[in-house]
Amino acid sequence: MEDKKKTIKAGLIETLPIAIAVAAYGISYGVLATQAQFSLAETIAMSLFVFSGSVQMVTVAMLMGGATLTSILVTSALLNLRNLLYGAALAEGLHSSRKQRWLLSFGVTDESFVLGSQRFKKYGPDPLYFAAVAGTLYFAWAFSTLIGALIGNQVDPLKWGLDLAFPVTFVALLIPSLKDKPVIATALSAVVIAIGLESLAPGNEFTIILTGVLSPLVGLYLKRRGNDVS
């Protein structure tokens, strides 16, 4: 019993700094979803059921740009590909009954992956720790979404520059991850491909999908060439 308490406490304490960052992001999502004409219930339901910052933000951004349902779903599926990797890496650490595993799977995110995989490497399988981490992140995400949605209803988007919040938030998410050459090359090629596609057909549906499929190939090529050289 004492061990269980310690594990939950460790999960909560180690997640807290990340939960604060997640909450900042959640507030942004809440405000932006309101701008995209989502009702309060829809905004919060998306956070409760989808529980994926990147998918939710991209969906709202695409809706504001007039994207179709199909292109939003294809883009979201592409974004979710990394969950396959996270789940595969976390599976052993979530060693528990199938029912519990199916429940804990819902908590697989970028942040819980980082914390969970570090813990499992150090101490072995620990579903309870993962549950504490995922639960904390889920609460932070849902609660901050509610705050963002309530604020979003109160302010004039253009006057407060909320239309600028989308691109600026994405930049804040992107820049810290631009650390090695293949990643930078992926981003730069995405710039070129996206501008090229938009120049050919301004406001077209396929820019995001095609860029998402093609530019990682450039990063991949550079990474492999780098490995060959070394």
Added chain:
Amino acid sequence: MFHNWILIGLLTVITYLSRIIGVEIMAGRKMSPTLRLYFQYVPIAIITALIIKQIFIPTDGQLTLSLPVLIGCLSTAIIIRITNWFLPSVAIGVMAGLFTRYFFI
């Protein structure tokens, strides 16, 4: 809107499936390192494309550069690179964009 609820439902299914497939099916299988790397680069590409689509706006069949968005994005990029603080970087980026909108356009 009913349309939004359908979208939320479909996104819920797609996202949960990606999680459960990872935990139940992909675990224990050997995935090619190339595919693994490719998956990791996809979000970078999509986020970049989204930023570009906000900076270059289609107007009357032509692309127009949005200076406030561009300045906002550049300011955020610089601030987050220096400080690594998410919220202040976003706030400064929005303020820089607003400043550009009100004083230079």
